[in-house]
Amino acid sequence: MDLLTYTILFRSAEFGCGILSARLLLKKDFVLLNRVAWLAAFIAVTYLGRILVSNAILSLSAEFYNLFKLAGFTLMGFGFAGILYLSVTSVKWLNLVLGNVLFKKMGRISYSFYLLHALIIPVVAEFVIKYAPGLKGISAPLVTMTISAVILYPLSLLSFNLFEKPFLSIGNLSSK
Structure with a gap:
């Protein structure tokens, strides 16, 4: 599968899950009862998606490689969207x-x-590989993600204040 098809299929599925979550937020009369059970279900769905995109599963069949990835990323997107929905609408412990x-x-x-x-993230990953080759197992990704988050937070804040916020203050142009 080429990169364009990969991006269109996989990112569209993830984006669709986010749209579903946003749509449910806008629909005020939709409520999930027994939130703890729903949280457990969304975590299980997310983890199932993660299992489907693991190297162990992907290496089982070359014919179904892309199907496993599509299903895995879709399930992870759906699970994360559900967790996001629960966290945004919660007024108790999850909030x-x-x-x-x-x-x-x-x-x-x-x-x-x-x-x-x-x-x-790719730049930080290369940096970690080059300057900390002794990191093994889970420590290399954890260090990479921590450094990336420390760099991304101020950059994202700057981008939000300089680009997003001015456009958001204009309002919904389609309703004018």
Whole structure:
């Protein structure tokens, strides 16, 4: 599968899950009862998606490689969208965990974070590989993600304040 097809299929599925979550947020009368059970279900769906895109599963069949990836990323997107929906609509314990000041600020700059992460993470990963070759196992990705987050947060904040915020202050142009 070429990169364009990969991007269109996989990112569209993830984007669709985000749209579904946003649509449910706009529909005020939709409520998920038994939120703890739903949270467990969304975590399980997300983890199932992660299993489908693991090297162990992907190496099982060359014919179904792309199908496993599409299903895995779609399930992860759906699970994360559900967790996001629960956290945004929660007024109790989940909101205490995910609704703190840091996460709310991260929510505001998340689009800038999303746009910039594809540029920053590969550079940081190369840096970690080159200058910390002794990192083994899970420590290398953890160090990479921590350094990336430290770099991405101020860059995303800057991007939000310089680009997104002025456009958001204009309002919805389609309704004018």
